Amino acid sequence: MGEKKRRLAARAAGQSPHFGELIAQGLRAREAGDLEGADRAFSALLSRPPVEPDALNASGVLGLRIGRHADAEKLLLAAIARTPDEAAYHVNLGIAYRRLGKPALAVEQLQSALNLDPGVAEAHANLGNVLLDMGQVLAALASFERALAIRRDYADALNGLGSAQRSLGRFASACENLERAVAIDPSFHEAYSNLAVARTAWAVQPEPSSDSAPVPVADQNAKLGLEAISTALRLCPENPVYWAQFADGIKHFDLEYPVGGSLRELLSRALDHPAVNPASLARPVSSLVSSHTSVAELRRQLSAARTFEAVEWPAVKQLVADFFGEALLLRLLEDVVYPNALLERVVTFARRATLREILDRQSPSLPLAVLVTIAHQCFNAEYVYDESAEEVSGVERLSDELLRLGNPENRAALHWYAIYASYRPLHSLAQAEQIAGELEKTPLRSLAVRQIREPLEERRLRAEIPALTGVAGEVSRAVQTQYESNPYPRWVRAQRNFVPNSVRAVLGGLFPLADLGGVVDGPARVLVAGCGSGQHPIDTAQRFRDSSVLAVDLSLASLAYAVRKTRELGVKSIEYRQADLLALGSLPERFDVIECSGVLHHLEDPAAGWQVLCSLLRPGGAMRIGLYSELARAHVLRARQFIAEHGFEATPEGIRECRAAVFARADDELLAKLTRRQDFYSMSGCRDLIFHVQEQRFTLPQIAAMLERLKLKFIGFELPEGGSFARYRDQFPDDAALCHLENWHRFETASPDTFQRMYQFWTLKPV
Ligand SMILES: C[S@@+](CC[C@H](N)C(=O)[O-])C[C@H]1O[C@@H](n2cnc3c(N)ncnc32)[C@H](O)[C@@H]1O
Known part of the structure; x- marks a missing residue:
C-alpha cells in the first residue's frame, strides 16, 4: 500500500x-x-481533519473550548453525518449553535439528543440554558430540574436553575442553588456573577445621600452580592459584563479609609472600563473621600463660616489639596456630573480662591492637575455652581487677559486657561479653534477636546440632521426652546451593554409570566420618540440584537450631542431625525418596538401623543413608556411652589440663585430631598427637574385608565433596583406576574419613593 493510501x-x-x-x-x-x-x-x-466520528467530536469540543465555534459546528456536523445516533454529538452541536447565536437550531439539536437518550443530564441543562437565553424562563426551569434529577451535584444545572429562579423572584432558592454551584466548582465565574445578580436584586438599597458621613450598607445581600461579583472578576477579569455588574453592585456602598488594595484596584479599573457607567462609582468614591480626617476638618471650616469670605484661604488650602489627593476622585470628576454637596462647596471655594490668586499675580496654590479636574467638573455641571459678582467681573478680566496673552503654551498661562475653563467653556473664547490646537500639546489637552473640539463638532453636526416633521404647536415650541439651551440628560460616559438579545428574549427575561406571542424574535425596527442627548437610543440599540433604531427629538442641540456620542461609540444602527412626535402620525412605517421615556408628560396633551405612538406600533408590538409619578414628585411640586414664591427665573443666574436658596433650607425636608437628586447638580438636570416649562404627573389609576382606552396590555415595570419587586412580592404573593396596577398603587401609596425615577413600564399591542 502506498503512503497516501496507508494514511x-x-x-x-x-x-x-x-x-x-x-x-x-x-x-x-x-x-x-x-x-x-x-x-x-x-x-x-x-x-487535516479527522474522519472518525469520535475524533471529529473531540476536535469540535476543542473548538468550543477555544471559541472557534463556527469551525466546531462543521466538525460536529461531520461527526453526526457519520454517526447520527450519538446523543453527545448533538449536545455539543447544540452548544455550538447557542454560542453562534442560533437558538432555534440549538434547541433542535438538544431535543434530538434527548430523543436518543432522555437520561443525558447535559442535554437537559444545555436546553435550559438556551431556553433561558430565549426568555422562556419557566420551560428553562423545568429543564434544569430534569438535569438535576439525573445528576444531583451538577454545577451547570444549578447555575441555570438559580438564574431562572432569580428571574421569577424566588431569591432564597436562587441564592441557595447558585451557592451550591460555586461550592462544587469554585472556578465557575458565571455562577458567581449570577449569584451577584440575585443577591443584589434581593437587597434593600439605602436612600441616595448627597453629602453624608459614611453609612455602611446594612443589607447583607448587597454585601454578599458585591463579594460574589468581585470573585467573578478575579476569576475572569476580561468579561465586560462583570465590570458593569461590579459598578452596579457597589453603587450603594459608602466606603471608608483604608480601602483594601484589591478593592481599590477593582475601583480604579472599573473607572476606566468602557462597560461601566462611572456615575455608579460616585457614591463609593465620595464617601471614601469624606471619610478622610482632613476632609472632616475642611467640612467643619466651610460649614462653620456663613460666607466663603469668612474662610481664610491660607488656612484651608492644604486641606483642599488633600481633598483632591484621592486619585479615584480626580479620575471620576472628569467623566461624571458628581452629585455631592460637599464637593460642590469645595470646588466653588477653590475656584474662587484660585481666580483671586491669578488676578493678583500670585502663583496658584493648587497643582495644575487639580485645576484641570475642577474645570472638567464645572463644565460637566454646566457651570451651575454659585458665582459672586466679584467672580463674574474677575472672569471677564481674565478673558481679556487671555486674549492679550496670546500663547497658551506659556506654562503660567495654562493655569489661567484652566481656571477660565472652570467658569466658562473654552469655546466661548475668541479664536477657540486656534487655542484648541495649542492646548492640545499641553496638559490641558483633555479640556481642549471636551470644551472646544466636541462642542464645535456638535455645532457642525446640527446642519447634517434632517427634519422629519415640523413643530406642532406652542407647547412643543416652548419645550423645544428649553432643550435647545439645555439638552438632557447631561452625560459623558454611560454603561455599555455587551450582550444584546432579541426583543422577545429581553422581555421574556424581564417578564417571565407574560404572554409575548406577537413580540418580535428576530431583527427589530425600533422608534425612540424623544431620544434626548442619545443615552437612551444608544442603550436601546445595544440592548436589542439586530435592531435598527429611528430616534427623533425636537431639539437639534440634543440630537447633535447624540449623533456625536453615537459615532464616538461606533454604534451604527441609529438614524436621528428632528421631529415632533405629535406630528408623526403620517409616517407610513410601523414599528416592532416603541420607546418613549420622560417625554409624554411634557406634552400639552399626553394622551394624544400616546395615541399617535400607538398608531405607529404594529399589532403584537411592544411599547416602553416612562411617566412622572404624582406621588414620587411631592418634593418637585414643593420646589416649583418655592420657585414661584421667590420668582426665580429659568436662566442660569435664576437657577444658581434657586439652588443656593434650596441649600440654605436644610430644615425643609422636601426641599432638602432635591439635594439628593442627581439632576440637581447640573444646569440641564436642574432645569429639567424643577424649572420645566411643561410638566404633568400621573397616578397609577390614571395610567390604568389610559391603557384601557389605548387598548394596550400592561406587562410590567422595569425598575432600576430590584428591591421594590422583592417587597411587592412579599405583600402581594398572589400577583406572581407583578402586573396588578391596583396593588402597585397601594404599594406606592405606602412607599412613595418607589418610582422616583418615573414609572417605567412595558405594554403590548394585541395582535
Ligand atoms: C427628559 S428628556 C428624555 C430623553 C430620553 N428619552 C431619556 O430618557 O434620556 C425629554 C426629551 O423629549 C423631547 N421632547 C419633548 N416633547 C417632544 C415632542 N413633542 N416630540 C419629540 N420630542 C419631544 C425633548 O426635546 C427632550 O429631549
Missing part, C-alpha cells in the same frame, strides 16, 4: 495517534491559558 486508511479507522495528540495538546494549552498554543493545535487539526 487515509489509518484516518478512516481513527487509529492515527496524530489527532488524539493534537486534541490533547490543544486542551492542555487551553488549560494552561496558552490560547495561541491551543489555537495552533486546533488549526493543525483543521488542516
